[in-house]
Amino acid sequence: MKTLIVYYSHGGNTGAAARRIAEQTGAPCAALTPAAPYPGEYKPLAAQAWQEIQNGFLPPLADIPDLTGVTRLLLGTPNWCGTMAPPVAAFLAGVSTDGLRILPFCTHGGGGPGKIAADLQKLCPGADIGPLLSIKGTELAVEDLRAWLAAL
Ligand SMILES: Cc1cc2nc3c(=O)[nH]c(=O)nc-3n(C[C@H](O)[C@H](O)[C@H](O)COP(=O)(O)O)c2cc1C
Structure with missing residues (x-):
């Protein structure tokens, strides 16, 4: 099981949630990096995010994590406009997730x-998707993290 x-x-x-999860599981972490960085300021960022989500635009990534041999994926995203951030959708479009166990987590x-x-x-559609761990900001209780990881 990788x-x-x-x-x-x-x-x-x-990212902070991912590091907490890594500490608990010992699993390695791979951060997704869009090839073109998003604006730092909220207003242009929100406008761009909304446009991309409306249009189903998948931003090119600097690189795609290698899933060779991976059987369980712990997948994290911020909530952007009610859904996953486009770089996460772009990652999923670039790999095969058939047969993978996926445990998603999000911050909002x-x-x-x-x-x-x-x-x-x-x-x-071909993945075995477990419960979603939903975190407000950085408020992740140890018990909630443990309960979620028990579904791994
Ligand atoms: C473009 C954008 C859209 C967002 N949309 C939502 C939203 O629809 N609902 C929500 O609760 N939070 C929303 N947020 C807040 C983020 O989900 C929240 O701050 C999250 O923890 C950010 O994660 P990060 O620090 O890893 O980027 C939005 C933030 C941004 C930048």
Whole structure:
């Protein structure tokens, strides 16, 4: 059983969750990096994110983590406009997830996970998708993390 953590984080919250998960599991982490960086300021970032999500645009990535031999994927994304951030959708479009066990996690700003779980299911119809761990900002309780990892 080989486990890999793959995540995208723009502001650091999802990255912080990924590091917590890595500490608990000992699994390696791979951060997704868009080839063209997103704007740092919120307004242009939000406008670009909204456009990309509306158009189903998949931003090219600097590189795609190698899933060779990986059987379990812990997949992290921020909630952007109610769904996963486009770099995560771009990653999923670039790999085969058939037969993979996927445990998703997301961070959000108070709106909850939106339709991340439903959209993930659509993008990975051949994967065995477990429960979604939804984290407000960086508020991740140890018990919630343990309970989620028990589904691994
Ligand atoms: C473009 C954009 C769109 C967002 N949309 C939502 C949203 O729809 N609902 C929500 O609760 N939070 C939303 N947020 C807040 C982020 O989900 C939250 O700050 C998250 O923890 C950021 O993760 P990161 O620090 O790993 O990038 C949005 C943030 C950005 C930048």
